[in-house]
Amino acid sequence: MLPGRGPNGRAARLARLLGTRTSWTPVGDGEFFCPGCGGDRNYQRLTGQRRFALLGVPVLPRGETGPVVECAACRRHFGTDVLDHPTTTRFSAMLRDAVHTVALAVLAAGGTCSRAALETAAAGVRAAGFEDCTEEQLAALVDAVAADTGRFTGEPCAAGLAIELHEALDPLAPHLAAPGRESILLQGARIALADGPYTPAERDTLATVGAALTICADDVHRLLTAARTPS
């Protein structure tokens, strides 16, 4: 049978004449992590108008489609759930804030900060990306936190700090694999251990850190014990 003849050929010809065209309208833009080309890219958020097309000319509206997210670099389309993932830049900032907040919370739980604890904390915070962080800055922040929480509750590990920890860690936790979450807790443990064994307040704070990082209580206990044992 010659191509273009018979029932199949007729269907193919019809498909060429009739089809669905989608015209996309930009409804927003921003930056996202593109899973297609693997990096921080600009995107456009698009909604589509589907129309029946005759000879390539849109005729009848077929309703809305999308919205989709189009990568400015690779032009691929994705569901809008890709926007739930932070960009690399945003992720680094979240990580940096998390390490900084954990360091402050553990130092504040320790009461008066020893030099060793401050040095451990500042080194961790610098490594996480706040390159200018000094021991003095941390000490000043801890004093400010102590003055603040003392005013409200008079307790060393106050509700205010728990809220800070959850604000810094909750959004980060889903994007970190277990070793990443554990490493944040262990950094806190090392600060607590820099000036001797854990105090009850430090344990409380580290338990809050673990919970905010969605590490179960058993694992928190195991990690805190392991951190105490020199390797």
Ligand SMILES: [Zn+2]
């Ligand atoms: Zn892309």
